[in-house]
Amino acid sequence: MSVDSPYTGGHAMAGFTFEAVVADIDSSADGMTSAAETVGAADPSKDLGSIGTALAGGTSGAAATALASTWSTRFSSWSTDAEAHATARRNSAAAYTRADHEASQRLQAEAFANRGPAVQQDR
Amino acid sequence: MVTIAQVLTWESTTLDTSADNLYALRKQLIDLQDEVDDSRVPGTWYGESATAATKEHSALVDRLRDVTAEVARVAASLDLAGADIKAARTDLEGALDVARQNGLEVDHTTGDVRDPKTYDDEFERLAATVTVMSVTTQLSDALKKATEADADLARALGDASDGTIDGGDGTLSDAGDQLPAGLDGMTDQQIAAKYGQDVVIDSLRAWLGVEAELATWELEGYAEAGYKVMGDGKVVMDLTLEAGLGREIGVGGAEVDASAGGTTNLQLTFKDQAEADKFLDGLAGAAGDLGLLDMGNVPAAVAGNVADYVMKQDITSFKTGVYGKASAEFESAVASGEAEGRVDGYYDWVNEEYGIKVSASADAAVGEKDSGLSGSASLSGEIKFKGDQMSEAVFDGRISAAVANDKLDLGLPASTSTGQAVDVQLKMNEDNPRFEDFKAAVGSGDIDGAIDIAYDDAEVTVRSTTTESYGSEEIDIDAKVAELEIEYGAEGEVANQVWVRQGGQGYWVDIDPKAVR
Numbered sequence: 001m002s003v004d005s006p007y008t009g010g011h012a013m014a015g016f017t018f019e020a021v022v023a024d025i026d027s028s029a030d031g032m033t034s035a036a037e038t039v040g041a042a043d044p045s046k047d048l049g050s051i052g053t054a055l056a057g058g059t060s061g062a063a064a065t066a067l068a069s070t071w072s073t074r075f076s077s078w079s080t081d082a083e084a085h086a087t088a089r090r091n092s093a094a095a096y097t098r099a100d101h102e103a104s105q106r107l108q109a110e111a112f113a114n115r116g117p118a119v120q121q122d123r
Numbered sequence: 124m125v126t127i128a129q130v131l132t133w134e135s136t137t138l139d140t141s142a143d144n145l146y147a148l149r150k151q152l153i154d155l156q157d158e159v160d161d162s163r164v165p166g167t168w169y170g171e172s173a174t175a176a177t178k179e180h181s182a183l184v185d186r187l188r189d190v191t192a193e194v195a196r197v198a199a200s201l202d203l204a205g206a207d208i209k210a211a212r213t214d215l216e217g218a219l220d221v222a223r224q225n226g227l228e229v230d231h232t233t234g235d236v237r238d239p240k241t242y243d244d245e246f247e248r249l250a251a252t253v254t255v256m257s258v259t260t261q262l263s264d265a266l267k268k269a270t271e272a273d274a275d276l277a278r279a280l281g282d283a284s285d286g287t288i289d290g291g292d293g294t295l296s297d298a299g300d301q302l303p304a305g306l307d308g309m310t311d312q313q314i315a316a317k318y319g320q321d322v323v324i325d326s327l328r329a330w331l332g333v334e335a336e337l338a339t340w341e342l343e344g345y346a347e348a349g350y351k352v353m354g355d356g357k358v359v360m361d362l363t364l365e366a367g368l369g370r371e372i373g374v375g376g377a378e379v380d381a382s383a384g385g386t387t388n389l390q391l392t393f394k395d396q397a398e399a400d401k402f403l404d405g406l407a408g409a410a411g412d413l414g415l416l417d418m419g420n421v422p423a424a425v426a427g428n429v430a431d432y433v434m435k436q437d438i439t440s441f442k443t444g445v446y447g448k449a450s451a452e453f454e455s456a457v458a459s460g461e462a463e464g465r466v467d468g469y470y471d472w473v474n475e476e477y478g479i480k481v482s483a484s485a486d487a488a489v490g491e492k493d494s495g496l497s498g499s500a501s502l503s504g505e506i507k508f509k510g511d512q513m514s515e516a517v518f519d520g521r522i523s524a525a526v527a528n529d530k531l532d533l534g535l536p537a538s539t540s541t542g543q544a545v546d547v548q549l550k551m552n553e554d555n556p557r558f559e560d561f562k563a564a565v566g567s568g569d570i571d572g573a574i575d576i577a578y579d580d581a582e583v584t585v586r587s588t589t590t591e592s593y594g595s596e597e598i599d600i601d602a603k604v605a606e607l608e609i610e611y612g613a614e615g616e617v618a619n620q621v622w623v624r625q626g627g628q629g630y631w632v633d634i635d636p637k638a639v640r
Contacts, residue, residue: 021165021167021168024165024167024168025165025168027161027165028161028162028163028164028165029162030161030162031157031158031159031160031161031162032158032162032180032183034158035155035158035159035162035187038151038152038155038158039152039155039187039190042148042151042152044145044148044194046144047140047141047144047145047148048141048280050137050140050141051137051138051141051201051276053134053137054133054134054135054137054138055133055134055138055208055273055276056129056132056133057125057126057129058125058129058133058273058277059273059274059277060204060273060276060277060280062277063276063277063280063281063284064280066280066281066284067197067280067281067283067284070283070284071190071193071283074190074286075190078183078186078187078190081183081186082183085176085179085180085183086162088176088179089176092172092176
């Protein structure tokens with residue numbers, strides 16, 4: 001995922017502060033993490049294991065066993081993917097912060113280089 | 124097809140338990156809607172990474188909707204399969220009982236039925252052959268029902284496994300609104316017939332005054348007629364009559380004493396609207412069929428004519444007020460409610476049951492406190508008894524869509540008509556798996572607890588309706604369900620949307636009123 005510097009996006013942040021954007025991204029990642037935890041903790045397969053015994057000789061038992069396995073994988077992979085997505089968002093926010101920090105350092109360096117003699121005279 | 128031996132071992136309660144657990148999981152998933160909303164890409168975030176995040180979020184939510192739909196579909200399918208298999212097993216055991224009583228031998232593997240006896244009498248031999256055929260058919264039907272229930276459930280499980288159940292693109296609640304596989308392919312009419320037999324679709328209530336088409340009852344001063352079109356197409360007509368006319372109608376050995384209660388209530392059931400309308404058309408003529416000898420006592424003659432006419436119909440309930448006895452008869456059941464609200468008692472001569480009614484004004488008695496119902500919301504209660512045992516309890520009332528959603532996990536749209544309120548009916552009876560808990564709560568005076576049980580497990584009907592009041596002048600009414608010429612007050616009610624949840628089941632079925640009309 002590329003990182004867009006808020007200073008090069010051309011939107012001038014539409015009136016939002018840089019800190020608020022980063023906080024919003026982190027907050028949205030928290031929502032996804034919460035969902036990932038709930039889905040990851042669910043165990044739908046345990047409710048299906050008893051069907052084969054309850055309907056011995058029927059066709060549902062085998063289908064229930066297959067679904068139990070599928071659901072275990074499906075729930076688990078959704079949780080993993082959701083958490084990975086949340087992590088990617090936090091990384092984006094962190095990258096914004098790094099980019100901002102680096103930009104800030106660059107600007108300070110340029111400002112220092114451009115000060116010239118007048119600055120030194122003030123001292 | 125499965126065998127008798129196999130079905131006799133099938134445990135429907137295991138399916139019910141699995142369904143309950145999956146409903147709980149469905150709720151967990153639906154409750155993630157806040158997390159889904161909170162994790163949307165914030166509007167302050169621009170650029171390529173925001174676009175990529177939006178795409179990824181959308182894909183994750185789509186998968187979550189699908190899995191929610193899968194859980195809901197499998198839960199509902201387990202629910203229906205459990206009920207169908209329980210019914211099939213009951214049918215099977217009934218047929219085996221008949222076989223046993225008649226000395227028949229049943230092969231539990233092949234389903235073959237054999238009569239080992241020999242007959243000299245041809246008539247006895249024929250009778251035995253008919254019994255064998257009847258038992259064979261009953262066994263075959265029960266096995267077919269069980270096999271279909273198993274196949275429907277297997278299909279739902281397979282669809283979920285294959286990932287072919289689509290959760291749509293709405294909310295998680297929308298995705299979780301799934302019907303069981305056993306209803307696949309059913310038309311709106313078939314669904315209405317299956318689930319709508321206790322559901323009022325359209326109704327007309329008329330207070331009959333001085334000059335009305337049903338003028339016979341004005342002679343007694345007051346009459347009220349209710350005309351209801353049910354979800355399965357039947358028409359139920361409730362006639363509340365003065366005791367004088369009630370005396371003329373003898374049903375189930377009723378001896379109506381005018382002093383025992385102010386009114387009698389007669390319920391007639393017709394198989395369809397045409398039959399009901401035919402009854403109304405013929406009523407005036409029958410009532411006015413007077414001879415010269417009747418001229419000295421016209422009111423009594425008209426009452427007698429109406430009684431004779433009514434007696435020819437299918438009378439499904441005939442209630443006489445027993446208000447004076449109510450507190451004594453139902454002292455333990457009424458519990459604390461009696462002191463706080465008006466309680467009416469009746470005896471139904473057709474169904475041989477007592478009943479009490481607690482009016483909506485007695486809010487405290489039917490659970491206003493802590494029930495989540497507020498403001499104008501209230502429920503009326505009616506409890507029926509066969510002998511000393513409670514046989515059914517019904518609570519009716521109008522509550523806000525928001526309360527209905529909270530109490531019933533229904534997901535009604537906020538824009539539900541009629542002031543965002545819906546009519547709710549909760550019915551508990553002996554068929555309900557939690558009826559004993561419910562009875563215990565009522566018996567101990569815990570009406571709030573009883574209503575909470577009903578919200579969780581009762582047969583529930585929710586209706587969004589449009590009500591229209593008619594003026595007090597003499598008018599002709601065409602309320603889609605009937606034409607009545609009346610001169611006092613009348614009110615018509617038309618259902619716009621109807622939702623039904625059967626007792627002990629966890630899925631909701633929409634009934635399309637248009638499919639019934």
